[in-house]
Amino acid sequence: MTKENICIIYGGKSAEHDISILTAQSVINAMDKEKYAVDTIYITNEGEWIKGPAITNKIEDAEVLRLMSSESVSLTEMLSQSTTGQAYDALFPLLHGPNGEDGTIQGLFEVLDLPYVGNGVLAASSSMDKLVMKQLFANRGLPQLPYVSFLRSEFEKYRTNILELIDNKLEYPVFVKPANLGSSVGISKCNDREELIKGIEEALQFDRKLVVEQGVSAREIEVAVLGNDHPETTLPGEVVKDVAFYDYKAKYKDGKVKLAIPADISEETAETLRNMAVEAFKATDCSGLVRADFFVTEDETIYINETNAMPGFTKFSMYPLLWENMNVSYSELITRLIELAKERYTEKKKIKYKMD
Incomplete structure (x- = not known):
């Protein structure tokens, strides 16, 4: 069977650089190596792009993904030609934060006419900017806190x-x-x-x-969304905290956060949350994946908090675990995201760019 060529892009000029490296390690290890030939591109904290070798084995230590500068290759060549000499079937950006999750790199892929996993320019940029996101949610009638x-x-x-x-x-x-x-x-x-x-x-x-x-006294409930024009959702999950505030340190260093999947809420509230997650997905014209985050008070009043266009994506993150609860494995989820990327790229090719 001929393998599809996929390029994982990670790191980035962002405060979330290290998280991106852990995500890349997790995704690379879970990808079906019988189906995909996997290349890597590492973006340093300074913004330098470094093409890595093809990866065929499991990565035990994420530090090996911090690549060092090698021979000079043009950015266009780096993105358009795999180590097998073929074009990439899809690019898979695993970048969190500015310069990766905010529509900038997605714009580069669009200009170069390359298929890529995840949200497009508008969805990525509007989901990244909390103020713009809130304004779009308000236009869709989604309830929010002041x-x-x-x-x-x-x-x-x-x-x-x-x-x-x-x-x-x-x-x-x-x-x-x-x-x-x-x-x-x-x-x-x-x-x-x-x-x-x-x-x-x-x-x-x-x-x-x-x-x-x-602020509000409420539970933090999250729903995973997957798809393009006809998105699917998971049952909601809950972030259960042993700390007053779910900050960066609690998330990634202290282990003081637990995930309850599915969340212990009524069927009616669960259904409302899933419907609202789809509305939020559509409000920002999303594609591929989104995690929609909500506050649910004791009387089950719901407020939308935000959508995350590139949610935490290690195998222990909420987004993949929500899908695992729906009997979609981490490896299968990665495959579906790649298929959605190719589907969206094919759909875009139907657009006319000149008059007859």
């Missing part, structure tokens, strides 16, 4: 006014979030004005645009 958003330059000029606006519009605790980062990087839970100021100063190190959101 929030305030501002730029670094605005805070520098109107600091007192913005702090007063937050105090008047929201109630403590509030969450301060960089608008364009994931994995809880730069996010702070703030219980008073002093903590708010510290949280804003921390978040402004990671982005020029912030969102300050009303």
Whole structure:
């Protein structure tokens, strides 16, 4: 059987660089090597692109994926020609955060007319920007918590006014979030004005645009979405925390977070969450994969928090585990995402780019 050529792209000029490497290790190890010939491209923290060798064996240590500079190859050649000398059937970007999950690299693939896994430019960029995402959700009628958003330059000029606006519009605790980062990087839970100021100063190190959101006493429930024009959803799962706030350290270093799959909620609430996940998927014109995150209060009032266009994707992450609960294995999920990428690329080829 002739193998399909797939290129895994990981690393990236992002605060989530290390997470991307772990994701790449997990995906590469789970891919069906009888079906796919697997190449790699590593993007360093400085933004250098390095083509790696074909991978045929299991990667035991993720550190081997931190490739060193080799012979110079043009970016176009790197992306268009596999180590077998054939064109890639699909590129598989496993990049989290800016310069990878935000539509920038997707735009590059579109310009070069290459098939790739995951969301397109609009979906990736709007799902990455929390403010734009909230505005699209509002247009779709999805319920959200109150929030305030501002730029670094605005805070520098109107600091007192913005702090007063937050105090008047929201109630403590509030969450301060960089608008364009994931994995809880730069996010702070703030219980008073002093903590708010510290949280804003921390978040402004990671982005020029912030969102300050009303806190709520609620469970964190997530739904995985898979597909293109006709997406499927999983039963909801719950993030069960042993800490007050599910931050980067709790997620990736302390192991103080457990996942309950499926979540212990009523069938009616589960169905509502699944329907809302599809609405959120469509609101940002998504394709491939999305994880939709919700808050569910004690009386089962639902608020959408966000969608993640490139969710955590190691075999122990919520997204793959939600599908495993639906009897879709991690390896099969990877295969389906590649098939969806080729399907979308074929569909795009039907578009006319010149008049007869």
